[in-house]
Amino acid sequence: MQKLIEFIQDIYKTKEFLPLHEPKFIGNEKKYLNDCIDSTFVSSVGKYVDKFEKEFASYVGSKYAIATVNGTSALHISLLLADVKAEDEVITQPLTFIATCNAISYIGAKPVFVDVDLDTMGLSPKFLQEFLEKNCELVDNHCINKTTNKIIKACVPMHTFGHPCRIDEIKDICDKWHISLVEDAAESLGSYYKGKHTGTFGKLGAFSFNGNKIITSGGGGVIVTDDEKLAQRAKHLTTTAKVPHPYEYRHDEIGYNYRMPNINAALLVAQLEQVDKFLENKRDLASKYEEFFNANSEIKFVKEPQNSKSNYWLQAVILKDIASRNKFLDYTNKQGVMTRPIWKLMNELEMFKDCQCVNLENAKYLEDRVVNISSGVRI
């Protein structure tokens, strides 16, 4: 393990404390921020929000993008637009960041947990199909969960650490079962599955620009969709559902104050200009790690799955068992090289312990063994 510490300190050219992932502001960030402040349009109206939305949509290859205050709110609105209602159920993976399940819960809906694939660490189409065939039936084009008698309205797969899951197969299954596909692409900007950008397979996709993500606006998120009506509804709902009028305050439903402020968008426009440089750097780091861990039989480096190009947002390794995982975490963090275990499974948390889940063997295996290692851009 000392060898790994030296290897990491060498590629990052530092012996100081090394965070897991640091943002880099080395482009036009200050220029655009100053311009934004000088314009006084720092809030929810301004040219940077519009510019960012256009450029982001074009980058990922979707027709529309609607910027929001964070990734959780992007997911929340996406689920509302997928017609998820209180009392409905939403299938997701147990191995995800809490935001996925929080967004489902804000509506009053309940998550149902289906296992992940070992290689992608994302929702498994095989287990999804098995679950639906065993537990559900189609009634009037609704997928009814026979165990709970509730409607399964949506499915939210997540591309773990930027590694794409088998999203085309998941889409086919969802289509067949009349379940809306909403992608949690918070971690996967710059990741492609069979040449198509993640987040653009479903009806709606949500990205995050939190401080630890691949590009950041401090806090921020975006919804993408190809459906013009959904895009208009997303904009409407995230801007307090205000009906356009030169001076009157008129709101036609309960809306949300979820619009990304222009000042955050200014930062983000500058970050998006650099995303390809960041991605190249991360993929280069991954190949360095891959070579290093090839010589180690105890620790397995997580490589991009088949048919995909991964952004390698957070680099990950798989330890032999929970004891060696804990040893690894203790040692590296004591040496000032920050490492973090993967999330606790969602179904083990107090709030979700009553949610339906079937055999989560793969998720449990990964929960006990996966650790993220230094992943920041080295420029």
Ligand SMILES: *Cc1c(COP(=O)(O)O)cnc(C)c1O
């Ligand atoms: C970061 C993240 C989100 C969104 O987080 P915000 O902090 O609200 O931007 C959602 N899902 C996953 C899996 C994430 O990693």
